[in-house]
Amino acid sequence: MRKYFIDIYKSVWSVLIGMKITFGHLFVPAVTIQYPDVKPKLPERARNRLYVNMDDCIGCLQCEMACPVNCIEIATVKSLPTDDLGTTSTGQKKKLWVTKFDIDIAKCCFCGLCVYPCPTECIKMTEVYEFSEYDRNNFLYNFVTLTKEEIENVKAKAAEYEKEQAAKKAAAAAQAKPATAPTQQPPPTAQQS
Amino acid sequence: MEQLLRNIFDNNIFVFTVTAILPLIWIVPYALVAIWLERKISAHMQDRLGPMRTGGWHGWSQTIADMLKLLQKEDIVPAAADKILFNLAPYIIFIAAYAAYAAIPFSSAYIGADINVGIFYIIAVTSLAVVGILMGGWASNNKWSLFGAMRAAAQIVSYEIPSVLAVLAVVMIAGTLSLQEINNLQTGWFWNWYVFQKFPFIFVAFIIYFIAALAEVNRVPFDIPEAESELVAGYVTEYSGMKFAMFMFAEFVNMFAVSAIAATLFFGGWNSPFGDFLGGPIWGVFWFLSKGMVLVSIQMWLRWTLPRLRVDQLMYVSWKVLTPFAFACVIAVGLWMML
Amino acid sequence: MTHQEISEKIKLQFPQAIIETKFEGVVDPYVKIIPEQIFEVMLFLHVDENLKFDFLMCLSGIDTGKGNLGVVYNLFSMTHRHKINIKVEVPKEKPEVPSITNVFPAANWHEREAFDLIGIIFTGHPDPRRILMPYDWEGHPLRKDYKTPEFYQGMKIPY
C-alpha cells in the first residue's frame, strides 16, 4: 500500500520535473539553422566534392590506385620526345597526355585517400557540398582539358611513334642477332587503364 | 440562437442544418492551427525552429500546404482489405468526434442542442469512435493495425470509467446533466468554478478526467494504439491521403472536444473569470475557446515531455489508480454534500 | 596461465588432440587441434577450474587457400584473464567441424556466419541456416575460389 502511494507521488513528481524542463526550453533559442538561407561555416579541412587541377596533373595514377571504391578512371598517352607539355606548378615536367580523367562522384566515398599520394597536389577536396543532380550520368565528372580531336591526335601520334620505335627496335635486334627471330614484340598500345 | 434563427427563417430543416454546421466554422481553422501549433511547440521545446518556410511568418500555412498535399495523394486501399469497412472507418471516427460538438455550449447564446442530458449524450457519442477504430484496424488486414485497434478498444473502454466517475462528481454538485445549466451555475468570479469547489475533491476529479481524456484521445503517454515505435502507426498504418487526414483531423477535433468538456465542467465554460467583466455571449465564445485551447496546449506539452506506457501499465493506471481515486472523489463529494 | 601451460594441460587430457603448437615467432600464439575432438577440448577448457575459459571472443572461418578450410577460436577467461587461440583445419571436400554451440552459446551465430560465408559445416548445430546471405543463395562467398554468379533470382549481380 505504501509503495502504491509512493509510486503515484513519484510519477506525478517526475512528470512535473519533465514538464518544467521542456517548458524552460520553450524560451531557449533554437540551435538549428534555417539551412538554405543560413549556411554553416565549414572548417578549413572540410572534405566534400573532389576537384582536379588538370594543369598540374602528371598522370601518375596514384590517386586511382589509392581509391578504395574505384571511382577515378584515368587514361594516359605517352607524349613524343618532341612534345612540350609544360611543367606543373611544382616545377615537375609533364610527360604524359592525360586523355581521360573521370571521377564518378556518385561512387565517391569522400575518404580523401586520393588526395594524399598526389605528388603535385592537383587533386583536392573542395568546400562545395551541394551538387545534387536529376540525372545520375551528370555525376560522372570529366576533368580532361583536351578536346576530342586533340585526344585522337595524340593517340594517333603516340601509336605512330610506338610503331616507329618498335620497327627501329626490331631492326636493331635483327641487326644484332640475325639468327634469332624476334620472339615477342610489345603490342603497340600506349593506352593504360 | 436557435430561436433567433427560427424567427428569421421559419424553416426547421434549414435551421437545424445551420446550427449543425456552425461548429465547423471553429473546428476547421482550429485543426489547422492546432497542427501547426503542435509542430511549433514541439520544435521550440526541442530547441528547433520547426516549419519556417511555408507562407512567411513562422511557416503559418504549413498545415494548409499539407492538407493540399494529402488531398492530392493517391488513395490506397490494400488489396486484401475489407473495402467497405476500410472506407467507412475514418468517417465514423470523424462523426463520433464531431457529434460531441452538438451539445457543447460555445456561449450562453449558442449551443447546438441544449438537451437536458447533454453530458450523458457526449460521453455516449464519443465512445462511438472505438467502433470506427476497430473497423479501421480490422479492415486493414494488417497485424499491426489489428494490434492497434485492439489496444485502442481496450484502452478507450477502460478509460471511460474513471472519466465518467470524475464527471459524476461534478454532476452531483451541479444536480443537472445539462451543460448549459452547469455553466450557468458557475457564473461569477473564477472561484465559482467547480474546480475550486469542495477542494480538493473536484480538483482531483479534474486531474482524473484530464488523464482519462488523454487516454481517450490517444495522446502521449497513452498513445499506445498508434505507438509509432511499436506498432508503426497502429490502426492508421494502411491509410493514406485524405483518409489518413480524416483520422488526424478527428484526433485534433477530439482533443478540443475533451478539453471543451473539461473547460465546461470544471472551468466555468463561457464564463469570464472576472465576474461581469468582459462577459456576455460574444466574449463568452472567446473565454470558452481560450480555456479549451489552454487545455489543448497542455496536452501537447505533455506529449513532448513524456515517454509512453506499456499496455498492461495503461490498464493498471486506469483500474488500479484512476478508478479508485475517482470513486473516492465521488464518495467524498457526496459526503460533503450531505453535511 | 601462459599459453604453454594451457597447451600442456590440453595435452595431458587429450594426448592425441594437438597437431601443432606455435608460441614463438608469431604475433598470436596458437594451438592446432584435430577437428574431431574440438568439442571435447572446448568443453574441457570451459569447465576446468584452472582454465575456465568462459568467453568466446571470436570464431572465424578461414579459407587457407591451400585446399583447406579452417576455424579459429579465440578464447578468453573472465576469471583468470588469460587467452588461448585454438585452430582447426579441415579439407575442403569434407568441411565438417563439430559445433561448440552447446559449450558457448556465443558460437551459435558465429558458426552460422562461418557456414554462410566459408561453407564449413558444423555438425550438431541447433539452427544451421544461413545468416548474412539470403537463404536461397548458392555458394560460400568468402572461399578463395568463389566465382560471383551472374544472376540471383533474375537480378543481375555485378552492377
Next chain:
Amino acid sequence: MTDIFETSIKTSTGKALRREEMVINMGPQHPSTHGVLRLEVVADGEIVIDVIPHIGYLHRCFEKHAENMTGYQQVVPYVDRMDYCAAMNMDFGYVLAVEKLLGIQVPERVEYIRVIMAELQRVASHLIAAGTYGLDIGAFTPFLYMFRERERILDLFEMTCGARLLYNYMWVGGVSHDLPPGFIDKAKDFCQYFKPKIKEYNDLLSYNEIFIKRTANVGVLPGDVAIAYGCSGPVLRGSGVDFDLRRDDPYSVYHKFDWKPEIGKGEMGAVGDCWDRYIVRIREMIQSINIVEQALNQIPEGDVATAIPKRIRPNAGDVYVRTESARGELGFYVISDGTAKPFRIKARSPSFVNLSVIPEISRGGMIADLVAIAGSLDIVLGEVDR
C-alpha cells in the same frame, strides 16, 4: 502425443505454431529496429513467445571487400562504414590490429589523439543510443537534446579531419591530420558544456517514473548468461560484470588515465535489466569526458606522421586484436600472407554478438518490451551485417 492445438503454419526455424499464436514481422522496415533488422515474433496476443532475428539485410560484404582492396589502408573507409555511429572506434580497432601485425609503434602524440577521438566518439555514440532509446520508449524530446550535444562533437571531428560521420581519420601508423589549432581549447569548452547536460537527461528521461516502469525488470540479462553469449560493452557491464577492455586488457594509453568502468547495480529492478544497460551508457559518457579532459591536459607535442609506412606489407601471420568500441568488444582477426593485400579480415562486431542474445531475454515479455530490449542492446545494423 500430438498437440491438437498445433497448426500447419511453421516459423522459419521449423517450429509449428499453436492455434492461439501468430507470427508478426517486426521489420525489416520498422521504426524501432534501428535499421533493417527483421524480428520474426511469435506472439500470443501481446505476449512474445519466441523471437527469431533475421539479419543480413545490410550485408555489404565487408570481409569480401577487404580481401579485394589494393592495400591495408584502403580498408579503413570500409571499416568506418561498419559502425557508422562510432566510426572512430572502428578505425581504432582496425589500425591497432594492422599495427600489431606490422610490429610498429606509433608516436605518443598519436596515441593521445586517438584516445581523445575514440572517447569523444564514444560519447557521441552513447548519445545516439540513449536518445533513440528514449524514442523507442516514446519520449521524443530527449532524443533531440542529445543530438544537439552530438552535433558539437561532430563539429570537433569535422574541424579535425573534414568529415562529420565517416572520418577515415586513423591510419595505420598514425592519423591523417594533426589536431588543428584551437582544438584543445574547443574540446575543453565542450567538456565543460557537456557535464551539466547529463543532469538534464536524467531529469527528463532516466529518472522519469514512466521510463523506469517501462525499462526496469524488463529484458533481464544475468551476468553469467551475458558472458556465455559473448556480450560485451555496456550490455555486459549493465549485467553487473565489471569488465572493460580499456582497463582489463589495456591498449593504447588508457592505463595513464584515472577512471573506472560503470556497471549496472540493479537500482530500479533486477541487475541487468534495460534500465541498467541504459544508465551504464549515460554514466559512461561522464567517464569518457573525464578521460578526454585528462588526455587533453597531458597530450605531448610531436609529429603525427613519423610512423606511417609507405607500403604496408606485414609478414605472414595472423592476429586477433580487440578494443572497446562504443558497443563492446570490437575484434579484428587479420590474416596476412605477406602481400600488400589483406588475406582475410574477420570483424567480430559487438552488435552482432549482442544481438544474438535477444531471443533469450525477450521471451515472455510483451511486444512493447521487445522494443525496449532491442533498443537497450543498442545495435547498429551496419555493424551487425557488415
